[in-house]
Amino acid sequence: MEPVKIKLDKSNQLLTDLMPKKFNASGKLWVGFLLVIVVIGFFAYIRQLQKGLVVTDMRDFTSWGIYISNFVFFVAISLVGSLVSAILKLTNVKWRTPLVRISEIIAVAAIFFAAIIIIVDMGRPERFWHLFAYGRIQSPILWDVIVITTYLVVSSLLLYIPLLPDIAICRDLTPESSKFKKWFYTFFALNWRGTAQQYALIHKCINVLAVLVVPLALGIHTVTSWLFATTYRAGWDSSNFGPYFVAGAFQAGCGGVIAVTYVLRNHYNLKKYITTKHFDNMAKLLVLLSLVYLYFNINEYLVPGYKMKTVDGEHLKSLFTGHYAPLFWSVQIFGMIVPIVVMLFKKGRAPLPVFIVSLMVVVGAWFKRFLIVVPTLLHPFIPIQNVPASWHTYMPTWEEWAITAASLAGALLVITFFVRLFPIISIWEMTEEQQTPQIDEQTNLYEAQA
Amino acid sequence: MDSKNNDLNDSRRDFLRKGFVATAAVATGLGLTETACKDTKSKTGDTVKLLSPDGKIVEVDSSMINPAIPDSLLSNHNVREGVPGKKFVMVIDLSRCRNAGKCKSACSKMHYLPDNRSYIKINKMQDSDKAAPYWMPTPCFHCDNPPCVKVCPVGATFKLTDGIVAIDNERCIGCRFCMVACPYSARVFNWDTEYQLNITQMNEIKPHAACSTHVTGTVEKCDFCPTNTAKNELPDCVQACPNGVFYFGDEVEDVVSNGDETVRLSQLLKDKSGYRYLEDLGTKPRVYYLPPVNRQFPFKDVEGQNETDGQTSHESGH
Amino acid sequence: MKLKPNNIIRGLVLCCSLFVFSAQRLSAQDSTNAEAQITLTFGEQDSVKQAKAVVTKNHTPLKGVDVVFLIKKSFGSLPLGDAVTTDDNGEAVADFPTDMPGDQQGNVTVLAKVDENDQTGELLASKSTNWGVPTTVKDRFDQRTLWGTAENAPLTLVVTVVSLVALVWGIILYMVLQLGKINRLGKA
Numbered sequence: 001m002e003p004v005k006i007k008l009d010k011s012n013q014l015l016t017d018l019m020p021k022k023f024n025a026s027g028k029l030w031v032g033f034l035l036v037i038v039v040i041g042f043f044a045y046i047r048q049l050q051k052g053l054v055v056t057d058m059r060d061f062t063s064w065g066i067y068i069s070n071f072v073f074f075v076a077i078s079l080v081g082s083l084v085s086a087i088l089k090l091t092n093v094k095w096r097t098p099l100v101r102i103s104e105i106i107a108v109a110a111i112f113f114a115a116i117i118i119i120v121d122m123g124r125p126e127r128f129w130h131l132f133a134y135g136r137i138q139s140p141i142l143w144d145v146i147v148i149t150t151y152l153v154v155s156s157l158l159l160y161i162p163l164l165p166d167i168a169i170c171r172d173l174t175p176e177s178s179k180f181k182k183w184f185y186t187f188f189a190l191n192w193r194g195t196a197q198q199y200a201l202i203h204k205c206i207n208v209l210a211v212l213v214v215p216l217a218l219g220i221h222t223v224t225s226w227l228f229a230t231t232y233r234a235g236w237d238s239s240n241f242g243p244y245f246v247a248g249a250f251q252a253g254c255g256g257v258i259a260v261t262y263v264l265r266n267h268y269n270l271k272k273y274i275t276t277k278h279f280d281n282m283a284k285l286l287v288l289l290s291l292v293y294l295y296f297n298i299n300e301y302l303v304p305g306y307k308m309k310t311v312d313g314e315h316l317k318s319l320f321t322g323h324y325a326p327l328f329w330s331v332q333i334f335g336m337i338v339p340i341v342v343m344l345f346k347k348g349r350a351p352l353p354v355f356i357v358s359l360m361v362v363v364g365a366w367f368k369r370f371l372i373v374v375p376t377l378l379h380p381f382i383p384i385q386n387v388p389a390s391w392h393t394y395m396p397t398w399e400e401w402a403i404t405a406a407s408l409a410g411a412l413l414v415i416t417f418f419v420r421l422f423p424i425i426s427i428w429e430m431t432e433e434q435q436t437p438q439i440d441e442q443t444n445l446y447e448a449q450a
Numbered sequence: 451m452d453s454k455n456n457d458l459n460d461s462r463r464d465f466l467r468k469g470f471v472a473t474a475a476v477a478t479g480l481g482l483t484e485t486a487c488k489d490t491k492s493k494t495g496d497t498v499k500l501l502s503p504d505g506k507i508v509e510v511d512s513s514m515i516n517p518a519i520p521d522s523l524l525s526n527h528n529v530r531e532g533v534p535g536k537k538f539v540m541v542i543d544l545s546r547c548r549n550a551g552k553c554k555s556a557c558s559k560m561h562y563l564p565d566n567r568s569y570i571k572i573n574k575m576q577d578s579d580k581a582a583p584y585w586m587p588t589p590c591f592h593c594d595n596p597p598c599v600k601v602c603p604v605g606a607t608f609k610l611t612d613g614i615v616a617i618d619n620e621r622c623i624g625c626r627f628c629m630v631a632c633p634y635s636a637r638v639f640n641w642d643t644e645y646q647l648n649i650t651q652m653n654e655i656k657p658h659a660a661c662s663t664h665v666t667g668t669v670e671k672c673d674f675c676p677t678n679t680a681k682n683e684l685p686d687c688v689q690a691c692p693n694g695v696f697y698f699g700d701e702v703e704d705v706v707s708n709g710d711e712t713v714r715l716s717q718l719l720k721d722k723s724g725y726r727y728l729e730d731l732g733t734k735p736r737v738y739y740l741p742p743v744n745r746q747f748p749f750k751d752v753e754g755q756n757e758t759d760g761q762t763s764h765e766s767g768h
Numbered sequence: 769m770k771l772k773p774n775n776i777i778r779g780l781v782l783c784c785s786l787f788v789f790s791a792q793r794l795s796a797q798d799s800t801n802a803e804a805q806i807t808l809t810f811g812e813q814d815s816v817k818q819a820k821a822v823v824t825k826n827h828t829p830l831k832g833v834d835v836v837f838l839i840k841k842s843f844g845s846l847p848l849g850d851a852v853t854t855d856d857n858g859e860a861v862a863d864f865p866t867d868m869p870g871d872q873q874g875n876v877t878v879l880a881k882v883d884e885n886d887q888t889g890e891l892l893a894s895k896s897t898n899w900g901v902p903t904t905v906k907d908r909f910d911q912r913t914l915w916g917t918a919e920n921a922p923l924t925l926v927v928t929v930v931s932l933v934a935l936v937w938g939i940i941l942y943m944v945l946q947l948g949k950i951n952r953l954g955k956a
Contacts (some may be wrong), residue, residue: 052666063639065628123624123639123667130604130623136918137929141603141627146929150936152829157943164950190947191954198950205946230601232633232731380635381728382573382588413741444540535872535905536842599915608917611909682842698843702903704869705841712844 003196004165004432008172014430016421019173019188021268031416041406044399052398053123059369061384062377062394067121069369070404073252074114074411075148075224076245076365080253081107081155082217086210095281097433098273098425102264104159104426109414110256111220113407114155117260120403140226147219154216158209160188160389161202165428168192170421217339221249228372235304235316235376244296248272248365251289255361258282260415262355264424273425276351283349286361290340297332315379324375335364506720529618532610533680537701539588539613540666540674541718543708543740544714547572547585548691548747556690560675561661562647569638569672570687574751583749584742587695589687590615590636591727591735598628598637613701613736614674622668633731637671639665674698684709693746701736804830804888807896808880810864817864817899819848822857822878823888829858833882837862840877840894848878870900 006012023031048055058065084103088096110353119125135142171185173413191197225245228236238244258279265274287341304312305320342348348357374394378384384392396404418424475718549572551636553644557568569589594613599607606622609615631635640646645664661677662670675685681687689695689709699706699715706715718724804825805956811818821835823830833854854858861881872878875898882891912922 002519052641052643053639056641059641060629060638061635063626089866104912121625123626123669124622124665126625127604127621130606130621134604134606134621134918136605137921137925138914138918139601139603139627141601141625145603146933150933150940153940154936157940161943163847193954198953201946201950201953206945208939212936216936227627228630231631232597233630254803366906377630381633382571382586382635383576384635385573386571421830437817537905596915605918607913609904609909611907684843700842702869702905703841703842705839705846707844708839708843712841712846714846 003194003199004428004435006165006169006194006428006431009170013433014427015169015173018427018430019269019274020170020296020420020424021424023420027420031413034279034416037402037409038292038406038413041402041409044402044406048120048403050363053174054437055284055397057390057394057397059394060373060387060389061380061391062374064121064373065207065394065445066370066396066400066404067117067374070407071114071121072115072119072177072245072372074110074225074365074407075220076249076252076369077362078107078110078114078151078155078253079217079246079249080257082213083250083253083413084257085134085158086217087421089103089206089210090214094433095278095438097277098270098431099261099282100162100429101159101422101424101426102261103253104155105415106253106256106260107151107155108159109411109418111148111155112414114253115152116410117404119409126272129321133157136220140223140230141213143223144227147223151213151216153324154209158206158213161205161209162192162412162426162429163422164192164202165194165199166426168370169195169423169427179298194331218246221246228376232365232381233376234315235372238300238304240296240299240303244300247289247293247296248368250367251286251290252362254282254286255339255358255365258286258354259362259367260352262358264419265351267425268419272431277350279354280349282348283343283354283357286358287340287343290336290361294336294340297336306405311379311381315376318375318379319371324371328371331364331367333372334360336361358430373419435438462467484667490751497562499517499718510763519723524759529608529616530608530638532612532614533676534611535702536673536679538592538679539699539706539715540592541697541706541715541724541740542587542735542737543695543697543722544584544586544742545740545745546695546747547587547742548693548750549574549585549752550692552690552692553587553687553696556686557672562664562684563645567638567645569670573634583751584745585749586727587736588634588636588727589674589685591634591733591737592672595732595735597631599632612679614676615660616676617668617670619662619668619670619701622665624667624669626669633728633733637669639669640666642666648749675686678756687746731734790868798921800845802893805836806882806891806893808878809866809948810878810895810897810899817866819862819864819878819880821852821854821860821893823854823860823891824881825888829856830887831853831858833860833888835860836881836883838881839868839880840879845879864899867905868900870898872902872904874898874900874902876900877943 006014008015044055046352054268056065056067080103085100086095089100114320119128122128131142131145135145137143155290167189171182171189174182174185222242224246229238229241231237261274261278261282265271301316302321305316308316318324339361342353342357347353378392378394468523491548497507501534537717551572553570554572555565557570558565561569562663563569568604571588573586573588576582592613594609594611596607596612598617599609602608602621603625604621606619607615607617607628624639626639627638631637637680643666646666648747661673661675662668675683675687678685684707685696685697688698694708694710696717697706697708697718703706703713704717705712705714719738724738724740726738728736773811791898804823807822807824809820809822810821818945821837823835831854832881834851836851837848837860839848847865848862852854854860866878875896875897877894880891880893882888885892909916910920914918914922914925
């Protein structure tokens, strides 16, 4: 195959549109806002290190709280990397090209902060090395450590390798005067010259990684579900938990990538590259994924709800009609049913409605994880008694909210800075597509038929 | 494996030793210097900071610390070894429990816990609406198929050969997976620094080196009072109960005792229909219950025992 | 967690010291109640093993004394049924159960005890026999189980995890090598 020829001058419209741009006023405001949240969260974490986990509202019964539910959320969001860059690639969906890098950086940022938040949850974070020195392979936590580390590395490679030609463009377009920038791009561009051999190598790598990342992505979320499903607890003791978590993760991740894509499209004026067609397609995908998740939800709640075993029954009652009912039904209706209904209509698949619906999906997904983790712990086999009244409930403290918000802000900061440094839509892949218009038309035809 | 254990044991011993010295230093003032001078070891030049009971930082040469206490004063207990040839077992007779609470206070005292905290809980149970309520004390069940040990990522909780499920608080990373894995809510966490022992208590707990010193950010639970059992003494909750609710013994001997009466374990379980709580979970607890029949005391509810109504009825599993 | 020699020695020392200790106590009691004595013997009748205690005062058998037979255990002494009253010969007999666990060799220590009373004072005799059922502690601690130590992880689990990790990280390593190749190709 002929290597892609990228013109490095003003005549190349792709470069003008897609090269990373300096933050404008709103961009700076956004970064400042995120930094403030991160700093507050950092301060809260210092307090937690000094005083111990007593600064949280977790106690002997609710021994896991929003740190863990936030961890599960991050793992869920990170699944999108494999969805767009691997599954859509392997199924030959051509319109995915402008979305690949967005979803891959979301995946890397999310899985990175999933690892961070799990350290925040530890009572003795300075003993983290014990996992490597004394690790027991029998523990699902160790499986999670292994699979998350692996996924982080593979996702980073899947982000970095297709980035090489674009880093080289950045390197070549950076004037000698800005020394650090020049060095930075030169270092990461790995002597990229755009030769046919080099292109052949990246294509090979991307293909291998795309195949590799799919089982890994299923793995991270299945193993994470096992942290719960391997216990006897009401609401967790379910053989349905692996696929249930994977389905929820695909839905949340799809919502996440749509939301981020919408913001970037408007902020950097990428309407030419990310078209209404993209939103329409992604919306259809999100409907499908939401339907699958709805199916698993029905399984997960209807089957034990039909039997109402003693402790299961109490747990379900607290979700259906009790303390957590308002949150539970909000999440199910606004995080799943409403999005499905809205996006079934063509008007509902326009960019703005899809963006709003995606935000609902993401927020719903966060609270859904809370509802998976916390209410179960409040319904142990032996009823909670002989403890202070406050131990019967769980309401996160400001420190927990601050640290959790900081982790979310941190993930967004990673994405923001990535966009500042690198082209968020792959220039060389877009050029490649433009240079092979026949294939493009064929794909469009194929899609129109479908 | 063994060398690791020894290291760990040594560090624990060192810690206790330091605690001992710090107390001695405050108690005897300058006397410490004399004691240290008697020892042939020369000064190393390294100083060690110690916290005295009144909160002052005392700095002493590290050479003064190790020789100050002979090893014999400290327990040789290895946290990862059980009492050889034993399989400890407990039987709890629910027909005798009237929620006197003495087991809890004895447990708190033995383990240097605040009054409102103990490893044993006395739960109000009611198997169904029509069934009579009863009290059920729950220590750790020291299961033979322990879900908590299975899930521990670092081997901080483990089975001893004598059947006890023990915890190494120097190893625990505080992930609390064991707490959610335990179906009986037997485990508690040191959320706060307030439970951490001070130097005086560390000195007092010296004979109980096998027991937790409440390391902040780690999990702990009932340990069947390992220093008692190693000396053929009953755990403190068993000794403290005024109604003989708890029987404790060795399954290998097939004998359990509540202090007053000593009986064959198999005979007791046979005669009184002994059972294990939630047997169908397959955790194989080492704690058996005798059903709450022919009760010795009328059930008297306690104000504020259970703040949430409508949550009390549960299958007791028998 | 294996039985180590020093633990066995420790156990032996403990047993010996217990024995010496109880022997001392016995002799002390004998001297205070010089005239009353209890002796414990073992016998067999109709293939039933029996412990026999003889209570005497000034070498004359005492009738009507309640003797309790016990077996010494870790956390207390296990009574062998109710108290037995001595007959005309000053003898009290208790059947020894066939299923009583002993130590590893089947040794058990039997006690014959007379509670404090005006006639005899407190009497105690103790004697060991190998009538117990030898006990062996069945350990699953060397087996590979899910609750075992890190070293005792089930082999299938270890093989599965190690091979999966090796496979995936092998591919990752290969990818990194490709990056090196891309780098070298650019230099040329």
